[in-house]
Amino acid sequence: MDPFLEYHQQQSRRQFFGQVGLRAGNIALASMMGREMLAAPLHQSLPSLPHFAPKAKRLIYLHMNGAPSQLDLWDHKPGLAAQFDKDLPESIRNGQRITTMTSGQARLPVAPSMFKFNQHGQCGRWVSELLPHTAKVVDELAVIKSVHTSAINHDPACTFVMTGSEVPGKPSIGSWLAYGLGSESNDLPAFVVFTPSFPAASQAQALFTRMWSSGFLPTTYSGVALRGQGDPVLYVKNPPGVDPGDRRAMLSALNQLNELNYSRLGDPEIQTRIAQYEMAFRMQTSVPELTDLSRESKATLDLYGPDVQRSGSFTHSAIMARRLIERGTRVVQILHRGWDQHNSLPRLLRGQVEDSERACAALITDLRQRGLLEDTLVVWGGEFGRTVYSQGTLSRDNYGRDHHPRCFTMWMAGGGVKGGIEHGETDDFSYNITRDAVHINDLNATILHLMGIDHRRFTFKFQGLDQRLTGVNEHHPVKALLA
Numbered sequence: 001m002d003p004f005l006e007y008h009q010q011q012s013r014r015q016f017f018g019q020v021g022l023r024a025g026n027i028a029l030a031s032m033m034g035r036e037m038l039a040a041p042l043h044q045s046l047p048s049l050p051h052f053a054p055k056a057k058r059l060i061y062l063h064m065n066g067a068p069s070q071l072d073l074w075d076h077k078p079g080l081a082a083q084f085d086k087d088l089p090e091s092i093r094n095g096q097r098i099t100t101m102t103s104g105q106a107r108l109p110v111a112p113s114m115f116k117f118n119q120h121g122q123c124g125r126w127v128s129e130l131l132p133h134t135a136k137v138v139d140e141l142a143v144i145k146s147v148h149t150s151a152i153n154h155d156p157a158c159t160f161v162m163t164g165s166e167v168p169g170k171p172s173i174g175s176w177l178a179y180g181l182g183s184e185s186n187d188l189p190a191f192v193v194f195t196p197s198f199p200a201a202s203q204a205q206a207l208f209t210r211m212w213s214s215g216f217l218p219t220t221y222s223g224v225a226l227r228g229q230g231d232p233v234l235y236v237k238n239p240p241g242v243d244p245g246d247r248r249a250m251l252s253a254l255n256q257l258n259e260l261n262y263s264r265l266g267d268p269e270i271q272t273r274i275a276q277y278e279m280a281f282r283m284q285t286s287v288p289e290l291t292d293l294s295r296e297s298k299a300t301l302d303l304y305g306p307d308v309q310r311s312g313s314f315t316h317s318a319i320m321a322r323r324l325i326e327r328g329t330r331v332v333q334i335l336h337r338g339w340d341q342h343n344s345l346p347r348l349l350r351g352q353v354e355d356s357e358r359a360c361a362a363l364i365t366d367l368r369q370r371g372l373l374e375d376t377l378v379v380w381g382g383e384f385g386r387t388v389y390s391q392g393t394l395s396r397d398n399y400g401r402d403h404h405p406r407c408f409t410m411w412m413a414g415g416g417v418k419g420g421i422e423h424g425e426t427d428d429f430s431y432n433i434t435r436d437a438v439h440i441n442d443l444n445a446t447i448l449h450l451m452g453i454d455h456r457r458f459t460f461k462f463q464g465l466d467q468r469l470t471g472v473n474e475h476h477p478v479k480a481l482l483a
Contacts, residue, residue, distance in 0.1 A: 050452025054375075056376060064356070069341065079428050130350060133357055144423045146407060148405060175223065194335070322366055
């Protein structure tokens with residue numbers, strides 16, 4: 001039986017208008033109480049959360065879509081210079097599967113990084129010459145060299161990183177946090193997403209909304225994507241001739257009708273619709289103020305660099321992330337495309353880094369200067385790593401790298417993270433993990449822990465199961481990363 005269909009089949013036109021008429025007084029009253037309605041919180045935390053005192057109140061997730069090469073950025077392997085163009089030893093590969101993009105190659109020639117590494121910071125971290133700005137903030141970072149995943153292709157791997165499962169339909173980590181912890185803002189969404197521009201020559205993968213969707217959670221917890229061109233949110237402005245008072249009266253009446261439907265049908269999506277209409281109304285004021293950088297100091301704008309004023313750039317997204325969390329948004333996710341370098345890696349990787357690296361370092365510095373870093377968690381990384389062997393033609397100054405799920409590097413900063421440390425180790429070929437392996441869902445458990453959530457107790461009943469972000473297998477927060 002479908003109660004929605006049954007209701008509409010039984011209700012007559014006379015009944016509909018009669019019921020609406022009985023509530024006309026309530027609608028009028030609601031329109032007169034717009035100020036009070038605006039004060040009502042839209043995104044509240046669950047009564048049971050947080051489970052314990054959080055170290056981080058908010059999350060900024062910098063996702064480098066396509067998989068950055070750990071060998072060329074973070075995982076320094078000077079001994080590989082002597083292995084140039086030699087075949088990858090079978091004792092290292094050990095029969096592990098590789099993608100069809102290189103499985104047909106006659107050889108798997110070792111390709112050492114052509115980039116120089118130097119030690120930086122008080123921690124003495126080895127950092128690639130490609131990361132000059134990040135090198136200045138390494139004492140704030142916990143560099144995790146032993147992250148691994150089971151997915152070997154982009155779509156399932158990205159889905160895994162963001163939802164804890166390769167199977168589509170699960171909520172993203174941002175949606176889980178918005179659902180559990182709500183937001184400190186009544187005027188902006190709890191979870192905001194940016195998909196900025198990227199270098200034109202990049203080998204970019206498609207982005208799917210499942211990376212920021214709410215899955216089986218109510219849709220009000222989906223990430224709200226702010227656009228980089230034109231209006232940040234489509235149709236958020238009133239049409240010509242419609243003033244805010246008229247819009248408020250219309251919305252109040254519409255909410256009354258939606259509440260009536262909800263009382264009869266109990267469909268949670270109706271409550272989502274009410275909440276989204278309210279948020280859209282509030283964003284008519286909050287979004288223009290959010291995107292106005294005129295009050296930012298010259299020193300701050302110079303810190304981020306010349307692209308900071310270019311709407312839709314990664315740099316602009318980074319400063320917007322800081323402005324959003326300042327205003328109470330719980331989670332900001334920036335997805336930067338183009339890191340899939342199967343060939344011409346030195347040239348293409350340089351372009352990706354130049355487009356994003358300064359802004360990542362500036363964000364850390366900016367948060368620290370404002371006293372926000374101590375309770376804002378920043379995460380940087382991709383969906384898997386890249387192979388030590390070259391895909392296609394190998395030369396001293398040119399090579400490509402295939403997908404490599406066995407090990408890759410991510411970093412975390414702020415929000416209760418122990419800065420200046422390096423966690424985990426890989427073998428001499430950056431192919432296998434030799435110490436302190438960190439599964440993607442161990443990392444997700446760590447993020448939840450820093451936000452005051454026990455990942456084992458944070459569940460949602462769906463399809464007869466107590467679903468959770470970290471899945472059904474045993475996973476644990478990485479205690480070594482905690483300050």
